[in-house]
Amino acid sequence: MYEDLLKKLEDRYAVKRLEEMIAIPSVVKEEKELAHYLKAELDKLGYKTELHEVEPGRPNVYAKLKGKGKGKRLNFCGHMDTVPVVVGWETDPFKPVKKGNRLHGLGSNDMKGGIACTLNMLRAFAESGHPFGGELSFAGVIDEEAYGEGAKAMLKTEYGKVDAVVLGEPTTAEQGHGTPLGITGKVLYDIYVNGKAAHGFDPGAGINAVEEAGIILANLPGLEFKKNPNFGQGNYSTLKIEGGYTVYSVVVPATCRIEVNRLLVPGETAEYAVKDMERLIKGLELKSAVEVKTKPPLYASYEMKRSEPIVKVFDEAYREAFGVAPEYGYHKSITDANTITGEGGVPCIHLGPKPGGTHQKNEYVELDWLPRVSRAYALIAAKFLS
């Protein structure tokens, strides 16, 4: 019953678009040209498109196709930005280079490959006229590799109120690479310790902010991590400390600042995390005045049920496209789903070509994944919007 749609998927189209997108550099903050490229392509396919500036010169791109009559709304979302070029590339990272089954280039995998499969699927819908209800849409977002501002902006538009989102991140749902049914959140504590200066020979006359910050860090194991049946417990990592003189002088430091990353599991909010840190510090009976703040990026955790409609549809589509059942997992890395699902409450499925050197030199995508992923996308959309 989906043959009309699947017939219109075209491998060469996906590869061609991917090659073109690799050749358009879109290192984080420089997503503009790729946004214009995607808008033009989607215009050509007959979608109703829109550029939406998140920050000056940094637009998200949206596109939608209305189905026949009312129904659910499904969005395919991809981030347009890539990480910067790391050292050691053997080929030009902005030139697609095919070596056997591999296509090399920055972003080939993370995540222009997923976007190419999405375009392939969107084109098949437009050209086949396959009947569906509701709305099929696309969002190309900026800044995923930095602070996730693109997804946050999307959440405030009509595309943030869809019934489900498919993220084309390199996630294969194979064994060991399960697609997430939930992701941890995170908070970045920014803690200011304010003591009192004095001559360093007479430390009793002052309050040493650096030493009291040290006491806080030494006691971080006293944070109360809630247990989650799927994730277990979160964790913490101190990322930075700075305190003391700039120009050498024997003075008791009056201020110190520390940053601590904390992973949050469902059941733990940022507010809880701040209160927990405040409780811990209060128990230390320090003499300094301590302020517990947070810094961006802040991400909410989430978990979804297996019975969630998009999960059920994904499960079925995956079996048809890949001939095996998908694997699921609970992840500790952050994606735009932390914003879309964690903050926005819109369920999210991750599916894309197999990871190959993501964030590393010589990043590549395995080309034989593109047809399978395109096919799975088409089946997900057709079933969800049937």
Add this chain to the structure above:
Amino acid sequence: MIEDVLRRLDDSYAVRLTEEMIGIPSVTGEEEALSLYVEEKLRSYGMETELKYVEAKRPNVYGVLGGAKPGRRLNYNAHSDTVPAGEGWATDPFEAVIKDGKIFGRGACDMKSGIACTLNAFRAIADSGHEFAGELSFSLVVDQEATDVGAWAMMKDPRWRSLDAIVLTYSYCGDETKPIPLGLTGKILYDIKVRGKAAHGFRPHLGVNAVEDAAKIVANLDGLQLKPHPEFGKGTHCTLKFEGGYQIYSVVVPASARFEVNRLLVPGETIQYALDDMRRLVDSLHLKSEVEIGVKPPKYEPYTCSKEEPLMETLDGVYRDVMGRPPLYEYAYGITNANIFQGEQGIPCVHIGPQRGEAHGANEYVKLEWLPHVSRMYAMIASRYLSP
């Protein structure tokens, strides 16, 4: 004979020199002009002088007056540099102003008035032809307010390393404001580098967090074994700086951290003891990181001296004669060039100088009334210590 010397002391000369020297800025690093001024004065008294450059444009100055026959060799030591002017002055810090019986200006008490009193005494001794044994000399060194490169350079020279005793013209005036030191604390600046292992910040168990391990050391510094000294009590420790972690935001377990701890040492605690003590403390914490315990300059050995030491005895007697009361003494928490001369080199030292007023602060001053007392004490100490 000493009467002839004392008659030649000229209180107005000491005041004038103090004023002139305040007018020659000599903030640490810029001591050359003042050094040349003092060298010229010493030469004018008929002393054999020497300018020895420690660094470019930073000379130590020496002046020597030989005695009539062999004997002890006594040196008066001062530092030429001052701390910067800083904010909040009511007058120009580099122009001496006399008001209410005080001379105001940067260096007034720390320590240009001490230099002026020394020059006053040396001029009187030289002019009177006062007979003494051994050698009377003056040293003016750079960089005391920083890392003492001047005093260290002086102690490398065999001529000065072999002195019998040194009078430091610091503002220890023997009253309750600054009793005469019978010893000084030393200090060490620990420079501790902690090396862990980087990992993604979401997977801290795969790394070794250098910042957190360093923090464990800082949080446990009370475990240092500060030895009690009967006179000083215990030393202190104070973390001065702590840095570690990302430069550009990234969620990475920091692989390195560094912190600095100042520690005052009392006699009985050597620099080596302090290093060993920190190593013992660090080892007891069983950290996963590698910890390298280093020291950064400046470092100073502590010392104590006996009241029976000849120069200290001489000072005690002279002080009673001039001030009409015995001096007060203390074991002082502070650092002077005596940490190098006596603490490192073992040369007996005394400190005596005009009472201090707002040293290192705005509106630094010295009270005029102290200059005649101190000039007199300097002349009498030299005369008695070097009596033929």
